[in-house]
Amino acid sequence: MDDFIAARSQMAMSLGFHIIFACVGMVMPFFMAISHYKYLRTGNEIYKGLTKAWSKGVAILFATGAVSGTMLSFELGLLWPEFMKHAGPIFGMPFSLEGTAFFIEAIALGFFLYGWDRFNKWFHWATGVLVGISGLASGILVVAANAWMNSPAGFDYHNGVYSNIDPIAAMLNKAWFSQALHMVLAAFVSTGFAVAGMHALMILKRKNVEFHTKAFKIAATCGCIAALLQPISGDISAKDVTQRQPIKLAAMEAHFNTEERAPFILGGIVNEEEQKVDYAIKIPGVLSFLAHGDIDKPVKGLNEFPREDWPPIAITHYAFQIMITLGMLLCGLSLLYLVVIWKKKHWMQANWFLRLFVLAIPLGYIALEAGWVVTEVGRQPWIIYGIMRTKDAVTPMPGIVYSFYIFTTVFVSLSAIVIFLLYRQLKMVGRLYDVTDPNFGIKSKS
Template identity: 70%
Template sequence: MEDILAARLQMALSLGFHIVFACIGMVMPFFMAASHLLWIKTGNDIYKNLTKAWSKGVAIFFATGAVSGTVLSFELGLLWPTFMKHAGPIFGMAFSLEGTAFFIEAIALGFFLYGWNIFNRWFHWFTGVVVGLSGLASGILVVSANAWMNSPAGFDFVNGEYINIDPIAAMFNDAWVSQSIHMTIAAFAATGFAVAGVHAAMIYQQKNVRFHMKAFKIAGVFAAIASLLQPLSGDHSAKDVAVRQPAKLAAMEAHFHTERGADLIVGGIPNVREKTVDHAIKLPGMLSWLAFGDTEAEVKGLNDIPENYHPPVAVVHYAFQVMVGIGGMLALISLLFFVALKKSQWLTQKWFLILFTLATPLGFIAVEAGWTVTEVGRQPWIIYGVMKTADAVTPMPGIAWSFYLFTTVYLSLSFVVVYLLHRQIKVVPIIYDKTVAP
């Protein structure tokens, strides 16, 4: 295996693993805080027990996310030293602030986990909210750094030198708003459907139904709202990419030829050699409208971009189709969920519970596909238009062995997390339901 391929695969594995825990760390504390608030308002102990159960899940994911995130920070320096040498001083402020947010999150989580019957109820609830807000800030700051790679700002590149560095301008680059909004909503949708799906499975099995139904409703509301907002965010992101990264948009849509009134491609198999897309559904003028709000607007094709600057079209196109397809499915399920809240008998129907159970992993599959579009679609650049990925990789040999080692570590961590979560879900009725004997 070539070193650059091994380095990219290791980074992809690390990011793909970490992003799941990052999403959950950003979102689950808000579920926990919502349940906690309902307990304070209603006095119903089921909400208190649910809050305690979810807080243990938050702790598990926080610990795993901290480990995988720390590994990522080392990998940036070890695998991409040239990139970090030049880019570190420019976007380092975002990572520094992210570290601060992480420490606040850790302190607040400690207060929340051990503050039962010690703190005032409202202060205790507030510490849970701080866990969520700091986790959300942490995620947005990391996305800001990634957005900078897609839309470099805050420096002048003159004769191979990075001068006039402005970390504030780098952090608030042109891409950070669209990427942060899109990622945040995606995190709520993915985590919401995952949590709702687990509780739907428990309801289907008739295990502690009252407990799991309340959890299902809370997670479902967050998931449904986020999934219905996501198409709006996606439209904003697509318009942003069309202006800043035309090669990425062309790869996403397998759009080979510059034209006015460009068709939107649904599905299809890109044929890079022939510059065509086979077996696709074409919606006339819709790509022009989605990119620029005008069905007759000109959309730049890959034919007007030097071939050595083309992203891998097939990978980006398929990933984009997966992301959009799942997003549409989750939006439809979300509409059904709101109907079910009106027709309460649906909430216990087997078909409805099976539907949500099957949807459990879909949000995270969409998140992984979305990050594939973002990262692979930027290639061959690590800093768009400034530094190529091949120029940033470490010259040290043996990166393939590092990739094999980290793959083993991440697989081991995955088994540990799955075991801990399975154990936690299994003991919930015993610990928190007074009607079930130990």
């Protein structure tokens, strides 16, 4: 592995782990706030226990996300100094604002964790909501910075010189809205199904069923609503990418030749030498409709662009296929969930129904990671699309491969510790608020 591949692999690995920590940190505070609201309205101690369980999980993920985010900040400067030299002054504003949102989130989380029975109950609840809002703002601001790499704006570029810098225009680039919307919904889908699945597993084990059922309903409802909205976001993103990065759209569908009524490809094996996708299912006109809203309008193929500007076709295509396949499976499960809560409430405790959510635990995060592969790999060979190539931005420092191994070990260890702590916390608080325990009322108030 050469230093260039090691640097890209280290960033990919770091982002792959951090995005999960960040998404959980963005979404869990809202679950926590919903549960807290239900406690304040009903006085049901189970909701209080659930709120405390989730809030401690939020604290664990907040600390983890802060560590991994800090590591990423250093990696940008250490691995890609040429990129940061020019890009830093242009897209630094969203990172600065993200730092402000992070501090607000930290303060609000401290108030919430230590505010039980100390603050006015609705002020205490509002601090929890603020944790979610500031965490969501942090995520959107970071995505705005990434969107700038896909749609650079806010500067003039001539003969290698960056001038007339406008940080506001850079932050509000053409890609930020579609990417932020898609990312926020993906965070709710992945976290909602993962949390719902874990509580479904506890219900199947018949451990504190009432506690975990209430938790399951909150997480599943949020996750399913987001999953049903995600195709709308995907359509917005597809039309946006068509205008800004047509070569990325072509790579996503392994679409080699420009043609009218362009087919949407499902599955298949990419054959770059013969420029086709073997064993694929093709649906005529659908790609044209997704790209332009018109089944007869032509979609540009890869052959319209210089070969040296092609992204890795197979990786981009397979990642896109994984994302949309898992997304549709979760949409189907979401529709089933709506049927259950409206028409078939007795299915809620059915083992087969709960097992579907257990099986769905990793699906949202796999789709999330696949989507980021599409975004990042599909932009290659550019680190700033159309301006700076990735190979021109990498550090000349040798020995990056050892850094890659060290960072991988750190992130894998950190993830294992987080999973252990979250699982232990869920079990501990679940036992504390077990309504079948004769000491329930005494323990829950202590």
